[in-house]
Amino acid sequence: MTVSAEYVLWGSAGHAKVLEELISAHGGRVIALFDNLEVPSALIGVPVYYGRAGFEGWAAQQRHIDRLSAAVAIGGHRGRDRIEIHALFRRHGLGLPPLIHPDASFSRTASIGAGSQVLAHALVAAEVRIGEACIINHKASVDHESTLGNGVHVAPGAILCGCVSVGDNVLIGAGAVVLPRITVGANAVVGAGAVVTRNVAAGSTVAGNPARPALNRQ
Ligand SMILES: CC(C)(COP(=O)(O)OP(=O)(O)OC[C@H]1O[C@@H](n2cnc3c(N)ncnc32)[C@H](O)[C@@H]1OP(=O)(O)O)[C@@H](O)C(=O)NCCC(=O)NCCS
Structure with a gap:
């Protein structure tokens, strides 16, 4: 499996910690988190941006967003939310391996x-x-x-x-x-x-x- 070196996650809670370990086990690293709620960053030293506006602002500053990968760190019974966030990530050119x-x-x-x-x-x-x-x-x-x-x-x-x-x-x-x-x-x-x-x-x-x-x- 190929994981790009740099990753972003939607969701700044426990599942983000689990995915960060998985990504780093493949030699990648998480560079940004997004969350709809104003929660603290789940990962030490990784900035968190809030809501759709926070994501759009972050995305506008990326020169090579198509070189980044993304994942949704939301568990529970929230498959629909994961699919919706995938669509948002795709519209911005992020990879979803x-x-x-x-x-x-x-x-x-x-x-x-x-x-x-x-x-x-x-x-x-x-x-x-x-x-x-x-x-x-x-x-x-x-x-x-x-x-x-x-x-x-x-x-x-x-x-x-x-x-x-x-x-x-x-x-x-x-x-x-x-x-x-x-x-x-x-x-x-x-x-x-x-x-x-x-x-x-x-x-x-x-x-x-x-x-x-x-x-x-x-
Ligand atoms: C079954 C389930 C959906 C019910 O949720 P709910 O509608 O909010 O139900 P409540 O928690 O209000 O419980 C209602 C009743 O069902 C019982 N109950 C709850 N979950 C149960 C389960 N898994 N098996 C048997 N009985 C269960 C409760 O004890 C309660 O009984 P009581 O009225 O006699 O006190 C939920 O408890 C569940 O098991 N969800 C899966 C959670 C999970 O595994 N998540 C994965 C996270 S990684």
Whole structure:
């Protein structure tokens, strides 16, 4: 994997710290952060710019923005936000390479979309297809021939068994298990620790073992 030497991140919280370690493991460095909230910089010595105006002001000062790469450091159930920020980065010519931690296991027959992230000790098996702006978090496992749409987050320790199909903007909660050949519809949330034995309807939230529909207040 090639990571350009200089990187910018949208999101100045914990996930930025995780991505900074991943990027520096590939020999790159983070030079700027952006956040909608006036939070302090997540990274010592790295400036943070606030909101769209802060980003546009920073971008206007870059002489070779097309030589920089970008990533979105926003986790949770916010795949749509990641996709929107990707569009903004693209309009300004920033690169969006996928990020795969050197300690992750990523099959040579798997594919991964722009700006998607595979964190340390995650496993992506044979013929898995991962869309854009996804996060395969620490120790998560996506088994053979599974397909993930765009903006999917597979949280730490979650397990997708083989041939699972996951729609856009889904959150698979930490430690959840999705059994083989299950389909999880777009925008759904699978609660932490759930065991999913049946297909999950788009937009729904399920939790428990076996997973059952739960009230979605998000
Ligand atoms: C399932 C989930 C979406 C529910 O969120 P919510 O609608 O805000 O629900 P609440 O936290 O208000 O809890 C409502 C009830 O569900 C229970 N509950 C919450 N999460 C649960 C879970 N994962 N499994 C079983 N029960 C759960 C709560 O104990 C509570 O029960 P009570 O009413 O008897 O006290 C959420 O708890 C969850 O698991 N999200 C995934 C988080 C995650 O893994 N993030 C990844 C970060 S990297």
